[in-house]
Amino acid sequence: MKLEQAIKSTKFKNETQKAALNVLYTAWWLKTYMSKGLKEFGLTHEQYNVLRILKGKYPEQICVRDIACRMIEKNSNVPRIVDRLEIKKLVKRTTSQLDKRETVITLTHTGILLLEASTNSIDQTMEAVTVLSELEAVQLNKLLEKLRSSE
Amino acid sequence: MKLEQAIKSTKFKNETQKAALNVLYTAWWLKTYMSKGLKEFGLTHEQYNVLRILKGKYPEQICVRDIACRMIEKNSNVPRIVDRLEIKKLVKRTTSQLDKRETVITLTHTGILLLEASTNSIDQTMEAVTVLSELEAVQLNKLLEKLRSSE
């Protein structure tokens, strides 16, 4: 669906403003598909992101701060997300002995199994809905990084 | 900043998966700038979106459902956002006489003034941070719509 139909508006200041809105809308669109796919595993978008980050470093341990700076949405309240993963026994918290301020998070066996099952399912879903050739994806990545280059 | 630095990860399944993550990250990045700019006006991202939609139709009236389907994030709880705008006296609620189920939302004078001031400020901020030529923006819009074309 064209952006114009999606948000029922045709009045954009210029193509750049439209592009910004288009990025916001597309992100919402992607998140919606992901959340739907994750539902059968009882995971939210953010919980899944944390599990993926833990998997990426496994079996190396990782503290809350390291998780936070790897999150897509940097303002995520990682302690609280970990709370929920801990209740479901998908991760374990331990105080680091090297630095007692740090809380080290570890994937449990249950966590690994759930992550494996959900990753396969989500990757398939996302591949099915994200219609881009490899070349187009490269182009899109370039343009998004150009957009953010003021930072 | 490159996506790899932003989320401290270099392991992507393919360029398409990276593009999806890049869209999500860029959306977060844009929202952050917008929220910062809106703060001085005491508005959130979503409250601003509702005000913009009301302005787009002004002085024509518009009901809650019509606002909802124009929102960028379709799951927005519009009645609750309107609650907050009403408390700040930026909008007014009236029950439609044609269909008493409908609640019609109108911008107040205060609302119009605040919207004008904030729009100028935000448009400037967004233009400053969103670095794209008109041509690049056209390309980006095309690629995002291609990405979503499975829908």
Added chain:
DNA sequence: ATTAAATACGTGTATATACATCTAAATACT
């Protein structure tokens, strides 16, 4: 060595997101 500053993370609050449920009103069905 003692105090000051910085860091890690937990917690609190307001709002948003996602989704389910409830109520009133409008429409459709027989």
Added chain:
DNA sequence: AGTATTTAGATGTATATACACGTATTTAAT
């Protein structure tokens, strides 16, 4: 007409987002 279904929107719940603040621990400064 009388009942069923649909629609609009308010409301409830769990989690997330954004941000401020508190506490314990570590590092730096004097």
